[in-house]
Amino acid sequence: MTHGAGRARSISAEGISRVEGEGSLRVRVEDGLVTDVALDIFEPPRYFEALLVGRHFSEAPDITARICGICPVAYQMSACLAMEDACGVVVDERIAALRRLLYCGEWIQSHALHVYLLHAPDFLGCADAVQLAERDPSTVARGLDMKRTGNLVMATVGGRAVHPVNVRVGGFYRAPDVAAIGALAEPLRRARDEALKTVEWVSGFEFPDVAGDYRFVALDQPGRYAIDGGRPKTSDGLELSAAQFADFVVEEHVARSTALQATLGGSDRYLTGPLARFALNWASLPELARQAASSVALVAPCTNPFRSIVVRAIELVVACDEALALVDNYEPPNQPAIEVVARAATGTAATEAPRGLLLHQYDIDDQGIIRRARIMPPTSQNQLSIEDDLRRVVEGGLSLSDDELQWRCEQAVRNHDPCISCAAHFLDLTVERS
Amino acid sequence: MAVWKFASCDGCQLSLLDCEDELLDLAKAVRIAHFTEMSRASIEGPYDISLVEGSITTSQDLERIKAVRANSRYLVTIGACAATGGIQALRNFAAPGEFAGAVYAHPEYLDSLERSTPISSHVAVDYELHGCPIDRGQLLEVLLAFLAGRRPVIASHSVCQECKARGTVCLMVAGSTACLGPVTRAGCAALCPSIGRGCFGCFGPSESANCGALSTRLKGLGTSDAAVARLFGTFNTAAPGFVEQAQALHANVASPHARPSTHEESRP
Numbered sequence: 140m141t142h143g144a145g146r147a148r149s150i151s152a153e154g155i156s157r158v159e160g161e162g163s164l165r166v167r168v169e170d171g172l173v174t175d176v177a178l179d180i181f182e183p184p185r186y187f188e189a190l191l192v193g194r195h196f197s198e199a200p201d202i203t204a205r206i207c208g209i210c211p212v213a214y215q216m217s218a219c220l221a222m223e224d225a226c227g228v229v230v231d232e233r234i235a236a237l238r239r240l241l242y243c244g245e246w247i248q249s250h251a252l253h254v255y256l257l258h259a260p261d262f263l264g265c266a267d268a269v270q271l272a273e274r275d276p277s278t279v280a281r282g283l284d285m286k287r288t289g290n291l292v293m294a295t296v297g298g299r300a301v302h303p304v305n306v307r308v309g310g311f312y313r314a315p316d317v318a319a320i321g322a323l324a325e326p327l328r329r330a331r332d333e334a335l336k337t338v339e340w341v342s343g344f345e346f347p348d349v350a351g352d353y354r355f356v357a358l359d360q361p362g363r364y365a366i367d368g369g370r371p372k373t374s375d376g377l378e379l380s381a382a383q384f385a386d387f388v389v390e391e392h393v394a395r396s397t398a399l400q401a402t403l404g405g406s407d408r409y410l411t412g413p414l415a416r417f418a419l420n421w422a423s424l425p426e427l428a429r430q431a432a433s434s435v436a437l438v439a440p441c442t443n444p445f446r447s448i449v450v451r452a453i454e455l456v457v458a459c460d461e462a463l464a465l466v467d468n469y470e471p472p473n474q475p476a477i478e479v480v481a482r483a484a485t486g487t488a489a490t491e492a493p494r495g496l497l498l499h500q501y502d503i504d505d506q507g508i509i510r511r512a513r514i515m516p517p518t519s520q521n522q523l524s525i526e527d528d529l530r531r532v533v534e535g536g537l538s539l540s541d542d543e544l545q546w547r548c549e550q551a552v553r554n555h556d557p558c559i560s561c562a563a564h565f566l567d568l569t570v571e572r573s
Numbered sequence: 574m575a576v577w578k579f580a581s582c583d584g585c586q587l588s589l590l591d592c593e594d595e596l597l598d599l600a601k602a603v604r605i606a607h608f609t610e611m612s613r614a615s616i617e618g619p620y621d622i623s624l625v626e627g628s629i630t631t632s633q634d635l636e637r638i639k640a641v642r643a644n645s646r647y648l649v650t651i652g653a654c655a656a657t658g659g660i661q662a663l664r665n666f667a668a669p670g671e672f673a674g675a676v677y678a679h680p681e682y683l684d685s686l687e688r689s690t691p692i693s694s695h696v697a698v699d700y701e702l703h704g705c706p707i708d709r710g711q712l713l714e715v716l717l718a719f720l721a722g723r724r725p726v727i728a729s730h731s732v733c734q735e736c737k738a739r740g741t742v743c744l745m746v747a748g749s750t751a752c753l754g755p756v757t758r759a760g761c762a763a764l765c766p767s768i769g770r771g772c773f774g775c776f777g778p779s780e781s782a783n784c785g786a787l788s789t790r791l792k793g794l795g796t797s798d799a800a801v802a803r804l805f806g807t808f809n810t811a812a813p814g815f816v817e818q819a820q821a822l823h824a825n826v827a828s829p830h831a832r833p834s835t836h837e838e839s840r841p
Contacts, residue, residue: 183580183630184685185661189675193822195803201773205660205808208584208706256590256611267612269600276597283593290591300591301584301706302775304765313768392678399677549613558583 162557164548166533176529178522178552180396191512196222196481196503197308203499203514204302207558209252212245212293213492214499215306216367221499222308224381225486226479233472234310235367236465237296240320241303242367242490243462244292247330248300249493250451250458251289253556254337255282258448261550262344278340281333285455288323288330292462295319310476320469327466331459335431338452342435346445347547349531353442353524354407355415356384358491364423364457365416366491372419373409374440382487385500388515398519410524411495411517412555413450417441428456444528444554451556454493481507492517494556518557525555574716575607575620577641579627579634580661580689584706585652586610586626591709599713602720618644622719628654628689630661635686635695642696647719651712653705653808655692657777660705662689662811666822689811700725705775705808708760728759731779732772735763744771751796751804756782756814773804778814788818 162182167175187206191199199218204211216238223229230238255278256268265271272279290300295315297303305311358369359378371377371384379387390399403409418440424432432438432453441450483505489498495517502511532551536544576586590596590611599605606616623645629635642648653659664672665688673680692698702715702725711727718725728734732754736743744750744766752771754763758779765772778784784805791801798821806819 181633183627183634184673184676184683185580185630185659185689186664186672186676189667189672190660190663192675195800198803198807202660202807205582205584205705208582208587211582211584252587252590260613266614269597269605269612270614272597272600279597283596286591287593290593298764298768299706299761301587304770305768312765312770392682394679394682397677397683546613 162552164529164552166529166548168533168537171537173530173533176526176533177395178526178529180398180522182397184397188512188514191501191509194509196225196501196507196509199499199501199509199512200306200308201302201304206514206516208301209249209558210245210492210494210497211302212242212297212306213490213497215303216242216490217488217492217497217499219306219308220368220488220490221486221501222503223479223486224488225484225501225503226308226482227484228309228477228479230310230477231472233470234475234477236469237311237314237472238306239367240462240465240469241293241296241306243458243465244289244296246289246366246458246493247455247462248286248289248293249556250455251282251286253493254341254448254451254455255279255286257556258451258550258553259341259344261546261553262341262448281336285330285333285337285459288326288459291326292323295323307476309479310472310474312475314471314475317469317471320466323466324463327459327463331427331456331463334452334455334459335427337455338431338435338449341448341452342437344448346443347532347535348443349445349528349535349551350442351410351414351444351524351528351531353414353418354403354409355418355440356403356409356411356496356520357415357419358489358496359420360423362423364420364425364428364461366458366461368488368490371489371496373403374415374418380487381489381498382485382500384489385487385498385513385515388498388520390515390519396522398516398522400522401515401520402523408523408527409520410555411520413447413454414441414444415495416491417450417453424453425457425460427460428453431456444551447554447556481505492558494518494558495521516558518555521555521557525552525557528554574603574605575618575623575641575645576605576610577607577623577625577627577637578610579625579638579655579692580630581627581652581654581659583610583626585655585704586624588651588707588709588712589624592713595713599716603716620645622647622649622716625650625655625692626652628658628661628691629695630686630689631684632686633684638692638695647699648692648696649700649702649715649719650692650698651702651707653703653775653777654689656701656703657809657812657815658689658691660808660810663806664689665811666820691811702727703758703776704760711760729780730759731755731782732757732759732761732763732766732776735759735761736766739763739767741766744769745790745794749794751791751794751800753787753804756784756787771804773807774815775808777809777812782814784814784818
């Protein structure tokens with residue numbers, strides 16, 4: 140919506156679309172200067188950190204999955220790892236490999252959804268993927284096919300695609316048999332080819348010329364592109380344990396948002412997610428993904444948030460390639476889960492949800508009852524960096540009409556694939572110009 | 574068709590986008606007029622059918638659901654949050670303000686009701702599709718039925734019958750595993766028992782479920798009172814049938830949130 144009053148202009152987008160959840164955006168422009176940018180998150184709070192208190196530690200993966208229907212595996216994995224950290228156990232390699240395969244399935248599903256259905260329509264002037272499909276049905280079909288494969292991996296390993304049921308603290312309820320996992324090879328090979336075509340397709344889009352001055356945070360896993368765990372590291376060289384990182388991050392509750400806003404040490408904004416992972420972990424990209432990136436001249440760090448769609452396409456190659464290797468080398472674990480005995484302790488763990496770093500921390504007692512829960516979802520960590528992006532986009536886009544600027548701003552938010560259900564667990568746009 | 578979101582995780586709406594094989598055909602048969610998760614275009618109502626995800630937890634949403642109802646010929650709810658209040662209905666048992674104070678530094682900034690309530694507590698609902706999450710096959714069946722002007726063919730029997738149909742050995746009989754299958758609505762094809770896990774009630778109470786009898790049996794098998802209460806007290810914790818068994822979670826179990834809660838108070 141656009142409101143103009145003489146030299147004072149205000150644009151509002153109420154209910155930003157193609158993001159997961161509810162939010163809005165207000166921008167105020169005075170004499171050609173952006174004076175205020177506010178990302179309002181009005182997703183109704185659901186109080187997960189409160190309702191987890193008094194529950195058994197074994198329930199955390201299933202309960203926290205319900206924070207987000209788009210990335211339930213991220214929640215389940217961070218919860219499992221945090222509880223295993225508290226109880227002082229580490230799963231064996233075969234269980235870990237099966238977890239990574241499940242997580243790759245979620246990356247494929249979520250990234251294919253975002254690239255094809257939520258983000259690409261912006262670059263092509265379409266309101267949605269249905270409009271895009273009228274123009275280019277085979278391309279949308281390619282995205283849906285990848286998405287189907289991601290869901291198939293999740294259903295095969297996790298039992299179902301939304302809120303998998305096979306995950307437990309310590310591992311799985313039942314390890315899938317070799318034939319079921321083997322059947323994933325053919326669709327994954329097809330998905331890997333489709334991911335390579337996706338890289339080529341999205342790199343041909345027109346990108347607004349914007350560069351962010353980001354402090355990146357991503358997980359570090361020696362020898363590979365971190366997905367299912369690791370230690371947080373920052374672009375200015377800090378390396379921390381998950382627990383140290385949790386202590387370092389300050390979360391603040393501001394009036395305009397039901398998502399807490401995170402900063403490093405109470406002041407420094409930071410960004411997690413594809414741009415951060417690519418900037419910090421490009422050296423660990425599998426060869427095929429590295430070739431794909433260099434074939435489209437994508438070099439790290441990529442600081443244009445609009446090009447995050449290209450990075451996401453590269454990560455689709457990573458996830459398909461990794462998943463395929465895990466399928467080819469699959470050996471069922473001897474036991475589907477290791478035994479986890481509760482002890483009074485604090486456990487902390489982080490994994491890379493498709494949209495960014497997700498940290499869980501729990502205090503449990505010797506009966507395994509949760510006494511305190513802290514969940515830092517990616518979108519609340521990214522919220523302030525997204526606002527910085529919006530400021531840059533509006534400053535660089537003042538010559539655009541209000542409608543065009545509104546769309547550009549919405550797109551700037553979608554660049555980060557925010558999951559507002561997670562963060563408030565977002566979007567109206569108001570631009571006031573004077 | 575319009576799709577609306579209230580307090581929820583987006584997973585049930587996602588089930589619509591997860592219909593990879595049917596989505597584009599569906600968009601030809603039905604004009605998707607409002608669906609913010611999928612499109613930035615929005616056409617004003619009235620709508621032939623509205624799909625509603627999520628529960629009512631804010632005063633704004635309470636007004637919004639009334640407007641959705643007034644603007645929709647048929648209103649179909651999708652998922653456990655919309656049908657029973659969802660997992661966020663666990664707040665219904667806590668002391669007023671306790672949950673908000675535990676998570677947020679400034680509860681006064683929030684527009685949040687003390688209770689999470691189902692859509693049917695506030696407006697007339699034409700059909701409730703259950704599940705946490707819903708099953709996409711069932712979602713397509715409901716949409717086809719409304720398109721054809723017939724009643725949806727959705728089972729109301731229990732997960733137990735689905736186990737029998739697929740030949741899964743009873744976990745409770747054979748392994749004394751705590752399982753909500755006898756009282757939980759079918760729809761998942763008895764997914765959990767098929768992987769050796771007891772049902773944990775994603776689809777809510779089945780028709781004429783005797784939850785009290787199951788509760789007694791589970792305790793007889795050695796499941797603690799607290800564990801039984803927790804089992805009933807998750808994604809459909811405020812559903813009639815489950816709510817009575819989940820009471821103990823809050824009344825008898827030592828928890829920082831414990832507060833005796835009357836039957837009346839905790840009903841949706």
